[in-house]
Amino acid sequence: MAVELSQGRFDLTHNKTLLEETFYVLTKKNSVFRVKLTNLGLHLIKEQENHVKTQVIPIKDIIGCRCLRSKKQSYSCACQSLPHSSLKVVDEKSGEHDDTDISAYLYIYSYILRANRNKRERTTITLRFRSFDKYDENYKEAQRWRTILKKLIRGEEVTNVNITDYNITHIKEDRRLLILLNPKSGVGKGRTLFQKKIVPILQEAEIPFDLHITKFANYAREFVRSCQLFQWTGVIVVGGDGLLFEVINGIFERWDWSEAIKHISFGIIPGGSGNGLARSIAHCCGEPYSPPSLPAALAATRSHHEMMDLVRVETTSQIMFSFLSIGWGILSDIDIESEILRALGEPRFTLWSLARLIGLRSYTGKVYYLPADANITPCDNKMPSFDLSNNADLPSEVHLETNNGRQRLDSWYSAASRRSAYFSTTGSSYQSTTESDGENLEKPRMYGPASQLPCLTAPLPPNWKCLTGRFILVHASYQTHIGSDLFISPQGKLNDGLMWLLIIHASASRTQVLQFLLGLATGSHANPNLWDGVIEMFTVRAFRIEPDVRERGYLTVDGECVEYGPIQAEIFPSLVKVMVP
Ligand SMILES: Nc1ncnc2c1ncn2[C@@H]1O[C@H](COP(=O)(O)OP(=O)(O)OP(=O)(O)O)[C@@H](O)[C@H]1O
Numbered sequence: 001m002a003v004e005l006s007q008g009r010f011d012l013t014h015n016k017t018l019l020e021e022t023f024y025v026l027t028k029k030n031s032v033f034r035v036k037l038t039n040l041g042l043h044l045i046k047e048q049e050n051h052v053k054t055q056v057i058p059i060k061d062i063i064g065c066r067c068l069r070s071k072k073q074s075y076s077c078a079c080q081s082l083p084h085s086s087l088k089v090v091d092e093k094s095g096e097h098d099d100t101d102i103s104a105y106l107y108i109y110s111y112i113l114r115a116n117r118n119k120r121e122r123t124t125i126t127l128r129f130r131s132f133d134k135y136d137e138n139y140k141e142a143q144r145w146r147t148i149l150k151k152l153i154r155g156e157e158v159t160n161v162n163i164t165d166y167n168i169t170h171i172k173e174d175r176r177l178l179i180l181l182n183p184k185s186g187v188g189k190g191r192t193l194f195q196k197k198i199v200p201i202l203q204e205a206e207i208p209f210d211l212h213i214t215k216f217a218n219y220a221r222e223f224v225r226s227c228q229l230f231q232w233t234g235v236i237v238v239g240g241d242g243l244l245f246e247v248i249n250g251i252f253e254r255w256d257w258s259e260a261i262k263h264i265s266f267g268i269i270p271g272g273s274g275n276g277l278a279r280s281i282a283h284c285c286g287e288p289y290s291p292p293s294l295p296a297a298l299a300a301t302r303s304h305h306e307m308m309d310l311v312r313v314e315t316t317s318q319i320m321f322s323f324l325s326i327g328w329g330i331l332s333d334i335d336i337e338s339e340i341l342r343a344l345g346e347p348r349f350t351l352w353s354l355a356r357l358i359g360l361r362s363y364t365g366k367v368y369y370l371p372a373d374a375n376i377t378p379c380d381n382k383m384p385s386f387d388l389s390n391n392a393d394l395p396s397e398v399h400l401e402t403n404n405g406r407q408r409l410d411s412w413y414s415a416a417s418r419r420s421a422y423f424s425t426t427g428s429s430y431q432s433t434t435e436s437d438g439e440n441l442e443k444p445r446m447y448g449p450a451s452q453l454p455c456l457t458a459p460l461p462p463n464w465k466c467l468t469g470r471f472i473l474v475h476a477s478y479q480t481h482i483g484s485d486l487f488i489s490p491q492g493k494l495n496d497g498l499m500w501l502l503i504i505h506a507s508a509s510r511t512q513v514l515q516f517l518l519g520l521a522t523g524s525h526a527n528p529n530l531w532d533g534v535i536e537m538f539t540v541r542a543f544r545i546e547p548d549v550r551e552r553g554y555l556t557v558d559g560e561c562v563e564y565g566p567i568q569a570e571i572f573p574s575l576v577k578v579m580v581p
Contacts, residue, residue: 015039017036017037018037018148019036019145019148021034023128032046032048033045033047035127039059040056040059041061043055057125059152061112061120062110063153063201064108064153065106065107065146066091067104067142069089069090069104069135070088070098071088072096072097073098089105089107102135103129104129104135104142105142106126108124108127108149109122109204110122110123110124111294117288120288120294127142144161153302154303173207175233175234176207177208177209177236177300178212178234178235179209179210180214180220180235181211181212181214181237182220182240182242185238185239185271185272186342187343187344187345189271197297198293198297198300202301204301205301207300218246220250221246225254229263233263234264235247235265235266236268236579237266237269238271239268240559242560243268248266249321251576253444253445253447255445257447266577267296268296269300273342274483274559275292276483276559277323277324277481277578279481279483280479280494281494282295284306284480285306285580296579298581304581305579307495307574307575307577308494308495309478311326311499312449312451312570312572313569314567315456315563316566318443318446318562319446319448320446322569323558324478324479324559325482325488327474327476327554328363328473328475329361329471329472330360330473330517331473331475332553332555333554335349337352337554338351357514357517360472360510363551364469364547365471366466366544367467367503367545368460368465368545369466369540370463370464370543371538371539372538374463374464375463453544456566456568457566460544470505472508472513473503476500476501476540477499477500478499478500487522495573499541501536501539502535502536504534504535505533505535505536507534512534542569544568547565
């Protein structure tokens with residue numbers, strides 16, 4: 001009963017009429033619209049000869065609204081006929097308005113989902129207020145609608161409309177976006193896409209933004225690392241997954257990373273050749289990905305976000321944070337080797353898949369993983385203990401040190417690598433050091449949540465499993481899509497705390513691999529009954545790959561190539577916020 005009551009109250013609030021007005025359609029005789037605003041949306045009730053038809057535009061589909069005034073007509077010739085059908089409007093402060101028209105126009109910008117949900121259509125609704133004799137009174141009325149509509153768009157629940165609600169100034173926009181645009185992404189059309197498709201939407205929603213065009217690789221990373229980040233509420237990249245990878249890792253190079261990820265939401269407007277995250281976000285929110293940039297642009301105008309998992313990745317020379325996938329084998333080969341066909345855009349992947357299928361390769365190595373239902377055992381890299389009852393084994397010098405965390409990595413690296421080494425300092429941060437031979441490889445410090453795994457060189461706990469042999473593919477993905485048409489983990493979620501580990505053993509035939517690659521577009525590859533065990537897919541919370549480094553191959557993290565050698569990864573559930581439509 002209590003549930004029913006509160007449900008009833010919910011419906012009452014949502015159906016309560018906040019504002020209502022009657023409008024006439026000038027072009028059609030006897031056509032009257034009653035327009036109502038409720039917490040649900042804008043109700044357009046058409047009353048025509050005993051026939052009533054209602055259409056509701058949900059608040060979710062409305063991105064903004066503006067009050068405008070009709071524009072003064074300028075005629076170059078006294079005999080020119082009057083253009084009557086196309087109304088020109090201007091901002092009332094522009095000084096170009098027509099004093100003789102006392103009407104105030106409210107323009108409402110909406111992107112309405114089609115009935116079959118496969119597309120949104122831009123629709124502008126114009127309400128002309130002219131019940132009063134003076135423009136100021138009509139303007140106040142239009143502003144009252146605008147104020148309430150703006151509050152609803154921002155997610156506020158409105159129960160009452162006050163007489164002072166025409167005063168829009170008290171709902172000042174507190175959002176401001178940083179846009180980082182890679183002009184070289186994909187086929188190099190990022191600038192045009194942004195100016196033509198995204199700017200108009202941001203203007204309709206009146207979202208202020210600062211645009212920075214990247215000048216070189218790692219520009220976005222350096223910018224995010226060193227800028228005054230807290231002046232913005234969100235960071236949006238216009239480009240591919242590689243650009244967002246830079247931004248996310250730039251954030252974790254900031255000492256204030258934990259405040260930054262609480263404050264900032266991230267967005268991605270797909271303009272690259274790899275647009276896996278943009279596609280995954282649209283998929284998880286049930287948004288049509290058509291045109292591809294629209295879901296992300298709408299997300300930028302709304303105040304909604306979802307938490308997203310991140311994966312902390314460790315190789316012998318670096319630590320990074322990944323949001324999409326880690327790959328070894330055929331998919332990484334296609335991604336990296338097809339770079340020479342960049343000018344083709346996403347079709348480059350299809351072409352290169354055929355090439356790789358003909359020259360099918362497999363790689364030797366070990367894959368360790370922690371199944372999703374197992375616990376991560378916090379590492380206890382115990383030092384060997386000495387039995388004082390048997391002094392025969394006692395060394396001449398005993399050097400003891402406390403060991404309350406992970407083994408330091410530097411001792412291993414100094415033997416094996418001339419690259420920068422990382423070691424755990426104060427729990428959640430990592431310091432990059434350089435070799436003592438004078439090489440000045442000043443890498444920024446990588447912060448972020450502390451790892452719970454043993455270091456890359458230490459043995460793994462007994463609850464980990466191991467696969468040894470030759471593999472055509474080992475690919476861990478944590479989003480549904482790793483490219484617009486690569487539906488790799490159909491059951492993936494933005495924040496389920498899981499990685500899907502996909503394995504193709506070397507025993508798979510060429511036909512099976514072809515069938516697998518074709519199935520990636522629809523997700524049919526994820527049916528385990530198809531593969532007789534040669535292709536496996538299961539969820540894990542952490543894994544380690546040890547490729548045989550005597551062979552050559554590629555390891556990729558979010559589509560970016562990293563050094564070929566041991567790599568391990570662990571998932572951190574719900575670590576960052578992403579903008580969702
Ligand atoms: N102005 C620039 N000039 C050259 N490279 C850049 C520039 N800005 C960013 N980059 C680099 O380009 C890489 C790819 O960018 P992005 O992900 O936006 O596009 P993409 O077409 O999807 O690329 P990829 O398929 O290689 O991931 C990024 O990793 C970034 O380091």
